[in-house]
Amino acid sequence: MGNLRDRTAIIGVGNNEYRRMPASVSPLVPLAAAFRNALDDAGLQRDDIDGILVNIGTPFGVDYDQVSEAFGLDIRFSDQTWTHGRQMSAVLGHAAMAVDAGLANYVACVCSINWARAGTVGAQGQFQDDREIGGAHFEHPHYGMTSPGGAWAMAARKYFDRYGATSADLAEVCVAIRKHALRNPQAVMKAPLTVDEHQSSRYVCEPLHLFDYCQTIGGACVVIVTTAERAQDGPRKPVYITGMQGMCAGRAEATGSRPGLGIHQQDEDYPVPHPRDLRIYEMAGVDRKDIDAFYTYDAMSSIVWMSLERFGFCKAGEAWEFVKDGRIGPGGELPVNTNGGLLSEAHVSGWNHIVEMTRQLRGECGERQLPDPAFLQWGTNRGDSLILRS
Amino acid sequence: MHASTATAGASARTGQEVAKPLPAISDFNRPFWEGTRLGEFRLQRCKHCGKVWAPNGPVCPHCFSDDYRWEKMKGTGRIATWVVFHKLYHPSFAGDLPYNVAFVELDEGPRVIANIVGVPNESLRIGMPVKAVFEKIDDEITMPRFEPAGR
Numbered sequence: 149m150g151n152l153r154d155r156t157a158i159i160g161v162g163n164n165e166y167r168r169m170p171a172s173v174s175p176l177v178p179l180a181a182a183f184r185n186a187l188d189d190a191g192l193q194r195d196d197i198d199g200i201l202v203n204i205g206t207p208f209g210v211d212y213d214q215v216s217e218a219f220g221l222d223i224r225f226s227d228q229t230w231t232h233g234r235q236m237s238a239v240l241g242h243a244a245m246a247v248d249a250g251l252a253n254y255v256a257c258v259c260s261i262n263w264a265r266a267g268t269v270g271a272q273g274q275f276q277d278d279r280e281i282g283g284a285h286f287e288h289p290h291y292g293m294t295s296p297g298g299a300w301a302m303a304a305r306k307y308f309d310r311y312g313a314t315s316a317d318l319a320e321v322c323v324a325i326r327k328h329a330l331r332n333p334q335a336v337m338k339a340p341l342t343v344d345e346h347q348s349s350r351y352v353c354e355p356l357h358l359f360d361y362c363q364t365i366g367g368a369c370v371v372i373v374t375t376a377e378r379a380q381d382g383p384r385k386p387v388y389i390t391g392m393q394g395m396c397a398g399r400a401e402a403t404g405s406r407p408g409l410g411i412h413q414q415d416e417d418y419p420v421p422h423p424r425d426l427r428i429y430e431m432a433g434v435d436r437k438d439i440d441a442f443y444t445y446d447a448m449s450s451i452v453w454m455s456l457e458r459f460g461f462c463k464a465g466e467a468w469e470f471v472k473d474g475r476i477g478p479g480g481e482l483p484v485n486t487n488g489g490l491l492s493e494a495h496v497s498g499w500n501h502i503v504e505m506t507r508q509l510r511g512e513c514g515e516r517q518l519p520d521p522a523f524l525q526w527g528t529n530r531g532d533s534l535i536l537r538s
Numbered sequence: 539m540h541a542s543t544a545t546a547g548a549s550a551r552t553g554q555e556v557a558k559p560l561p562a563i564s565d566f567n568r569p570f571w572e573g574t575r576l577g578e579f580r581l582q583r584c585k586h587c588g589k590v591w592a593p594n595g596p597v598c599p600h601c602f603s604d605d606y607r608w609e610k611m612k613g614t615g616r617i618a619t620w621v622v623f624h625k626l627y628h629p630s631f632a633g634d635l636p637y638n639v640a641f642v643e644l645d646e647g648p649r650v651i652a653n654i655v656g657v658p659n660e661s662l663r664i665g666m667p668v669k670a671v672f673e674k675i676d677d678e679i680t681m682p683r684f685e686p687a688g689r
Contacts (some may be wrong), residue, residue: 282651288639289559290560291639291651291653292623292637292639292653294628295623295627298623302620305619306618306664351624351625352624352625354622354624354636410618411618411619411641412649413649
């Protein structure tokens with residue numbers, strides 16, 4: 149079996165200027181800006197792009213055929229995921245496999261989201277509700293279970309009860325990630341956040357408060373992937389895809405949770421971390437302690453706890469303590485989401501995190517620059533992961 | 539839920555009556571909704587391995603057999619976790635805010651989404667024993683709810 153370690157690289161990233169968009173703005177508009185920025189970053193011409201992978205289609209996002217037509221591309225390898233978040237690392241892994249296999253030379257991974265395009269996310273009547281046995285966040289409109297936040301709230305309550313944590317402990321995550329955002333000029337959240345402000349903010353779906361929820365300010369990101377060999381020709385330092393692993397699925401998995409918590413049909417008797425989840429470190433040839441910063445899909449604050457435990461940065465039930473005392477904030481032992489995350493930068497479904505990881509590894513992040521980072525990891529509560537290096 | 543779960547609520551936005559969403563009856567969940575009309579909380583039980591499961595599906599997720607029967611459960615269980623909606627998403631729930639949604643772990647094992655009635659939200663707790671009750675909405679739909687079982 150071939151190991152793809154360092155055989156592929158990110159050679160260009162681009163994004164639009166993150167801001168709230170009215171529903172009248174087509175997601176093609178911010179994507180055009182992001183696409184142009186990524187081409188410039190990679191030193192490529194539009195005609196060089198022969199592969200396109202789209203994460204999130206209509207109605208929030210764009211579809212592969214429309215992007216290719218609208219931007220005048222000539223594509224020989226394309227694919228598109230479920231119209232849903234959480235798929236970022238799966239898409240990037242797919243791109244790496246495609247260029248390694250010679251199915252394309254340069255794959256543009258594309259995500260553009262205007263959340264306002266489909267009304268309130270999760271409100272009854274959406275396509276998610278049409279799934280035969282419940283929506284992707286356990287949506288059951290006839291029981292009033294109508295929003296993605298409901299799933300995370302179910303898991304957060306269970307976590308609090310099982311491990312003795314509280315909402316004020318969860319606020320520590322939001323405060324730390326906001327501190328990162330304040331050092332990022334393109335983050336949409338500009339004001340400091342305190343635990344008290346978090347605690348006095350309204351409940352949306354209890355026990356989650358307003359500030360446990362991410363922004364629904366979308367945007368567009370483009371990430372260009374090619375082989376390590378071709379990457380040498382670009383104007384920028386290549387950022388190598390050193391390790392990758394796919395998203396897990398099955399009855400051990402549940403939205404808002406990590407395996408073993410006991411949400412939906414999860415068995416509570418389950419090893420955390422599971423050896424299967426730690427294979428990424430073997431592929432990358434690094435130890436967990438070599439990771440300079442961690443990035444995760446913080447659509448809700450509690451995902452940070454779930455993801456840190458899943459990858460063994462702390463034991464099951466200990467993340468609520470692990471994140472305190474500045475450990476995941478700026479200058480901490482393990483900074484998490486140095487861009488400000490989905491919570492405070494913008495919600496481009498994790499693609500804004502990959503843009504950040506790339507820029508951090510190139511040393512382009514100004515005030516928030518990590519000191520000489522060697523390895524950065526993406527990992528979520530669903531087990532998918534990437535390890536990047538410069 | 540605090541308020542009665544009648545079939546309609548007033549929309550906060552329009553002041554007009556908006557119908558509550560009803561379950562979508564399909565070929566493979568129909569026996570469940572036939573059961574609630576009879577006051578039964580049914581799940582599928584595999585005739586091959588003997589296990590029950592939720593959510594409903596065309597095969598046993600434990601052994602992949604498609605030989606199963608719909609069976610009446612005891613209708614008792616415990617609250618596995620719960621949430622309280624404070625924000626209004628669907629306008630028909632305007633009169634119910636704040637309302638709860640729970641995962642109930644049935645005594646037979648599977649967990650199901652449910653509303654807990656007959657108890658203030660403030661008194662809900664994980665592990666609380668509950669039992670199924672049934673609320674007729676119309677001739678076709680009877681909604682299962684759970685209330686404290688006082689065990």
